[in-house]
Structure formats: structure tokens, C-alpha cells
Amino acid sequence: MTTQLPFSDEPPECVNESGSWCQYVFNVTHNEWLAASAHWLVAKPLRILMILVIAFLIRYLARRVIDRLTRATGERTPTLLRPLKERAPQALGVLVSERRAQRARTIGSVLKSIVSFVVFGLAFILILGELGLNLGPIVASAGIVGIALGFGAQNLVKDFLSGMFMMLEDQYGVGDVVDVGEASGTVEAVGLRVTTLRDVNGTVWYVRNGEILRVGNSSQGFAVAVVDLPVAHGTDVAEATEILDRVVREATDAKPMSDDVLEPPEILGVEKVAAEGITLRATVKVRPGRQWATQRALRAKLMAAFEDAGIQAPLTRLLPPPQGA
Incomplete structure (x- = not known):
């Protein structure tokens, strides 16, 4: 009567698969366990590493393109702003260039954030797929969490969207004299969430974009x-x-x-x-x-x-x- 040993002396069957990682690792190490685990120890980490490298490369190239499109040189309008409507009065002089540069930087910052979110989000999903995880429950959970965060941060989302549309439409910018209801004065800075005004008394007002219902601009056209x-x-x-x-x-x-x-x-x-x-x-x-x-x-x-x-x-x-x- 013979007793079966816990570890067989026979090499794993995957060794016979021509061109497989299992065969390659077994030929190099002559270790059955490493050869049988080659798919998890070598193939999957390499794929995950490749996904991350490609994601970082795409993000880097996209950010370079956005920087090139939003770069303002002297009096030249940034390429990204050329298709958009501009109401900057020439009477502002040097402030026109500052206004264009700030507008381009803000829109470029939003585009960079969107690119990073999309690229790394797709990379994360592909990595989970490589690990063999079921993506259905994860996607459903992410949707529920997103809805919850949307309700909790609805004011922030409102400010963000209002600021984005305000930037795209060029309703006002740096150097404009505006009346936004509760405050009026000269615009010193424009962001996606807050607009900064300085009134005639020197007081600085920080106005949330989502709370601005109307804007009276005294610096457009004539x-x-x-x-x-x-x-x-x-x-x-x-x-x-x-x-x-x-x-x-x-x-x-x-x-x-x-x-x-x-x-x-x-x-x-x-x-x-x-x-x-x-x-x-x-x-x-x-x-x-x-x-x-x-x-x-x-x-x-x-x-x-x-x-x-x-x-x-x-x-x-x-x-x-x-x-x-």
C-alpha cells in the first residue's frame, strides 16, 4: 500500500502550455509552486502596472494639451477661449490680460480635474477586473454613495455649476464693476465657488456663485x-x-x-x-x-x-x- 505525498513530484499541467508564464517561470526557477502561481505573481501585477503606466501617461499628455490651450502670452487670447464669447471691455487695459488668464486658468483647472477623474476611474475599474472582483455591487454602491454625497453637498455642486457657466459665458471678470445684490464693487478674483469683490469703502466681499441670482455689470459694452x-x-x-x-x-x-x-x-x-x-x-x-x-x-x-x-x-x-x- 502506497501513501500519496502532499506535494506531487509531477510538474503542473500549465508547464506544457507553450509561451505561458507558467512554463517560463518553471524553466527559470524549476519551482512547481512558483510556476503554478505565475499568473498571480507575474502576469496580473504586470498588467496592473501597465494599466497604471498608461493611465499616468494619458493624464500627463492631456494636462499638457490643456496647459497649451489655456496659456496666455502677452495680449494673445488663450486658444481655449477663442471659441467662447468674451465681453471684456478694452477700457480695463492691462486688466484684460489678467482677466483672460484667470478665466483660462480656472477653466483649465476644471478640465484637468475631469480628465484625472475619468482616467483614474477607468484605471481603477480595469484593475478591479484584473483582480477578479465582481464590479456590479461596487458600481451600485458607488452610485448610492454618489447620490448621498450629491444631496449632502448640493450647495457646493450648485456653486460649482454656477461658477462654470459664469466662466463660459463671461458674465463678469477681473476689473469689472458689478452689483450682485447684497454686495457691489470691483471684481478682484473669480473662482468656481466664490467671487471676490471690493466695494468703494475697501471692504472685501466673498460671494458664493450659487447665491447670485442677478448680476448688474457696469463694465460691458458702454x-x-x-x-x-x-x-x-x-x-x-x-x-x-x-x-x-x-x-x-x-x-x-x-x-x-x-x-x-x-x-x-x-x-x-x-x-x-x-x-x-x-x-x-x-x-x-x-x-x-x-x-x-x-x-x-x-x-x-x-x-x-x-x-x-x-x-x-x-x-x-x-x-x-x-x-x-
């Missing part, structure tokens, strides 16, 4: 400088209007204001009649962002011209006469 001059009741309106017309046209035709003026001024005349006085109005279409400087300059010239002509402001008529006069 702006209108509205100049209202109040005069007292009893003023010769025709004379005041003539002075208003003359001063505004002379000022807008002269340097440096003429560089900002896009069209001849409009003298609208009497805008409002109230108990305290009469308001005269003139409007000038100017480059975006230059309306406030134009208004201040015109208002100063008009006040001096009205004073020289003896045209009184409403307040001088409303003051009571001094006692004993």
Missing part, C-alpha cells in the same frame, strides 16, 4: 454718464439749458475727456420739477467704467459755470433769512 444739476425755482430754464449744453460739449470735445466719449452728449433739459427745485439732465455715452469720472468732471465744470452766470442752487432759496435782516 456706459452712460448721467449728470443731474438742480437749480432753484424762478431760474431762467432756457439760459440754464444753454449753459448746460455749451459746457458739456466743450468739456467732452477737449482732452482728456474726449478719449472716453463714444458719442456726442445729449442735453435732455428739465428732468424733474420738485418742491425744492428744478433738475436739469445731460447724458454722455462713454467707455465702460469711465462714467463716474466723467460725471464728476462735468458736474464740477457745470457748477462753476452756473455760479459765474448767477444761477442759484435750490439750497440757497430754501435757507431762512438771517435774524434781524
Whole structure:
């Protein structure tokens, strides 16, 4: 009677498979266990390593392409932004380049994140397949976890999507003067989640993109400088209007204001009649962002011209006469 040994002296059957890893390992090591386990010890690790190498290579090449498309050189618009609509006013000067560069960097950052997520996600699924795991329950669990995270982080997703659409549509950018409801001021930075504003008092506001329901942009296309001059009741309106017309046209035709003026001024005349006085109005279409400087300059010239002509402001008529006069 013979006893069967726990380890057989016969080589594994896979050794006879021509070109297999089992045959190769057995010929090199003459070890039956290593030869039988060659598929797990050599073949699968090499496949997994190849998957990772290919994934890193694809990610590297994709990121290089994105960097090339989003690179801004001098005044040149990044290639990625050329098909997209741009509303950057040229009056911003050097801020136009900064605005384009920041917009391109932000969109490029999103594209890089998407590429990394897709490439490494596919690589992870392929590696699990190589390990022989059943992907069905894993995919189902991932879907449930994704839904749960979506509900928990819906505000973050809302901010992200709003910021993405805002970037693509170029609703506003660095250097624009905007009113977003709760805050208004000059845009200092634009991100996918938060927009940074600085108001006239120097306060910095951080506004979540998902909370912005409307945006008033004073820096796109053109702006209108509205100049209202109040005069007292009893003023010769025709004379005041003539002075208003003359001063505004002379000022807008002269340097440096003429560089900002896009069209001849409009003298609208009497805008409002109230108990305290009469308001005269003139409007000038100017480059975006230059309306406030134009208004201040015109208002100063008009006040001096009205004073020289003896045209009184409403307040001088409303003051009571001094006692004993």
C-alpha cells in the first residue's frame, strides 16, 4: 500500500502550455509552486502596472494639451477661449490680460480635474477586473454613495455649476464693476465657488456663485454718464439749458475727456420739477467704467459755470433769512 505525498513530484499541467508564464517561470526557477502561481505573481501585477503606466501617461499628455490651450502670452487670447464669447471691455487695459488668464486658468483647472477623474476611474475599474472582483455591487454602491454625497453637498455642486457657466459665458471678470445684490464693487478674483469683490469703502466681499441670482455689470459694452444739476425755482430754464449744453460739449470735445466719449452728449433739459427745485439732465455715452469720472468732471465744470452766470442752487432759496435782516 502506497501513501500519496502532499506535494506531487509531477510538474503542473500549465508547464506544457507553450509561451505561458507558467512554463517560463518553471524553466527559470524549476519551482512547481512558483510556476503554478505565475499568473498571480507575474502576469496580473504586470498588467496592473501597465494599466497604471498608461493611465499616468494619458493624464500627463492631456494636462499638457490643456496647459497649451489655456496659456496666455502677452495680449494673445488663450486658444481655449477663442471659441467662447468674451465681453471684456478694452477700457480695463492691462486688466484684460489678467482677466483672460484667470478665466483660462480656472477653466483649465476644471478640465484637468475631469480628465484625472475619468482616467483614474477607468484605471481603477480595469484593475478591479484584473483582480477578479465582481464590479456590479461596487458600481451600485458607488452610485448610492454618489447620490448621498450629491444631496449632502448640493450647495457646493450648485456653486460649482454656477461658477462654470459664469466662466463660459463671461458674465463678469477681473476689473469689472458689478452689483450682485447684497454686495457691489470691483471684481478682484473669480473662482468656481466664490467671487471676490471690493466695494468703494475697501471692504472685501466673498460671494458664493450659487447665491447670485442677478448680476448688474457696469463694465460691458458702454456706459452712460448721467449728470443731474438742480437749480432753484424762478431760474431762467432756457439760459440754464444753454449753459448746460455749451459746457458739456466743450468739456467732452477737449482732452482728456474726449478719449472716453463714444458719442456726442445729449442735453435732455428739465428732468424733474420738485418742491425744492428744478433738475436739469445731460447724458454722455462713454467707455465702460469711465462714467463716474466723467460725471464728476462735468458736474464740477457745470457748477462753476452756473455760479459765474448767477444761477442759484435750490439750497440757497430754501435757507431762512438771517435774524434781524
